[in-house]
């Protein structure tokens with residue numbers, strides 16, 4: 001029985017103990033902790049998956065922070081919720097022995113927006129993020145140092161919610177902070193397509209998994 005870490009969540013242990021990454025799965029508005037588990041498995045079959053449910057309810061729909069209107073965020077709440085989520089990730093890492101793993105956030109829509117908030121407010125918590133249909137969470141007068149972070153933005157060319165301008169602003173902001181930023185453009189709108197997942201999977205293996213040192217191998221006993 002998982003300890004109460006302040007969130008309703010799912011945890012799926014890594015397929016092999018050597019797997020260097022843990023995926024932090026962050027659903028969109030109206031989703032829950034189950035939504036992105038199949039996507040996490042598809043992106044990195046051996047990774048541990050940590051998938052919390054957003055604690056804010058909007059007309060009964062879970063979200064990760066409050067908004068005033070479509071596309072207008074309650075920035076104070078967003079920052080408060082990002083700190084709360086960072087605390088959850090640290091406690092879960094301790095509870096499941098994941099302190100030496102690289103945490104990569106995988107967020108869709110509202111989940112991508114809280115993931116950007118986490119990157120900007122807790123620059124050492126995540127090694128990177130896959131942001132599906134992201135927006136700028138808030139502006140900052142001083143950007144953190146994100147040189148160790150790899151970020152993929154996957155945006156829809158015709159997305160009426162997370163517009164291409166929002167993608168470009170966020171990509172510029174993260175690049176200015178030093179992050180290694182890649183952008184994938186999907187031909188449709190806000191919904192995810194198979195192509196988004198393929199792009200994310202190959203980005204993850206090229207930019208994160210292959211860039212990590214090989215796992216330490218235990219010498220055979222007797223040597």
Ligand code: MLT
Pocket residue numbers: 028029067070071072109110111113135161
């Ligand atoms: C948000 O509120 O985070 C964005 O508008 C995306 C959404 O959840 O619709």
